[in-house]
Amino acid sequence: MASLPGLRPRFLDRLTEGPVICAEGYVFELERRGYLQAGAFVPEVVLEHPDQVRVLHEEFVHAGSDVVEAFTYYAHREKLRQIGKDHLLEPLNRQALELARDVALDSGTLLAGGICNSNVFDPADPARHAQVRDMFDEQVGWAAEAGADFVIGETFRYLGEALLALEAIRSAGLPAVITLNLHSTTQTREGMELPEAMRRLADGGADVVGLNCSRGPATMLPLLPGLVEAVDVPVAALPVPYRTDAAHPNFQALADPGYSGFPAGRPFPTGLDPFTCNRYEIADFTRAAHAAGVRYLGLCCGAAPHHIRSMAETLGRRPPASRYTEDMSRHVYFGSDPALAPQYLEYGRAL
Incomplete structure (x- = not known):
């Protein structure tokens, strides 16, 4: 299906109007609600409980998200192969895009397709490059057929894999948001410093570049001014809403020495509740990131609608959910x- 001009704002035009808010975090939120299994984190909920996915899309838009991102994270060929469900690949992707498209059309928001890290990329293996590119091509192709305004390529630790995602998106003629996921260092897995990696992505044609996932507001924020200075395209920042710090720069590293009953002895991923940022901490991050020049804002794993509302209100907006602000x-x-x-x-x- 081709894009439907006039029914939804176009992404590149929207970027010129002011900050774009993109709510992510579907994996964690649907797991908390009891519709997705922690561990593999494969979004079978799209097929098993599509009404729940639609409701979460609507809740995030109600709270102030400008974007409805199709829930296709970890819905690629390799993930589904790992759980023996390759046959669900196309129906899952098409259903996720249809659910997101319906909400985007109803609300006048942007529709985004989504691709992510493959977990099989090897920078030294050309065969793996081809395998990963094929995976990206098929998912991006379905997003283009659904009329996506743009495609998000996210959670990449290898610049090389991010560039493959960017090539796939550009080959489909769609704008691209590309975000890297650096757990504890300021370098990609190849050893490239973050500002240079952002320049490579921008030079490759990415419309927005930045960071998502793993780092919370406190450990992502210091990296952002350098990224804004490094590139001429808008910068994205989508931290996880957890209280990371210098000793625990990512949410996988968080620890609670006062409690030893976590699965596998660690709070990640199902015992993170005590570390969750409140809405006021998200407001502080939004204010600081926007002041640093970030123009594409959102939250990743762990985000809930009240966090997104706080982000929107900090940017001076009153989404429908603001009727119920305290x-x-x-x-x-x-x-x-x-x-x-x-x-x-x-x-x-x-x-």
Whole structure:
């Protein structure tokens, strides 16, 4: 299906109007809701419970996302082969794109296709290059047929793999957002420093370049000014909403010495709840990243709609969900509204 001009804003035009917000995090949120299995993290929910995927798309748009990203993360040929479900590859991708397209059309938001790290890329093996490129080509082809406004290529640790994704997207005639995922260093797996890697991607035709996943706001933010300075295209920043720090720069490394009952002895990926950023920390990150020049903002694994609403409101917007932004003046104990019973106002002052 070709793009439908006039029904949705075009991505490149939208980038010139102001910051773009893209909600990600479907894998973790649907796992928390009980519709996706942690471990393989394959999005079979797209086929098994499509209504839940649609609802989450709608919730993120309601909260302020400008983009509906098709839930095709880890829906590539290699992942499905690993769980013995290669036959689901095309129906899963097409269904995910259809669900996202319907919500994007209904809401007037942007539709994005999505591809990600293959886990089989080897920079020294040309056969693997061809294998990965074929995987990207088929997923990008389905996104183009669905009328995607652009395609997101994300979570790459190898620059070489990111460039293969970029080539596939550009070959389909679609704009590309390419984000790298650096866990603990400032270099790609090939050993290239991040600003130079961003320049290579921008020179290769990426419309937006940046970072996503693994790092939380505190450990992604210091990297962003250097990326903005390095390239002439918009920079993306989509951290995970977890309290990473210098000793634990990514959410895989987080540790809670006070509790030893985590599966495999670590909080990642199913015991991260105590490390979750609140909405005010996400607002702080949004403010700082925007001030640094970042123009494509979002959140990755762990994001929930209230985080996206905080991001949108920090950028001066009032999405539909802002109707329900907190108003503590009416709280029975902590409020100040004169309509509250005097005894409760007194109780609040005592607290």
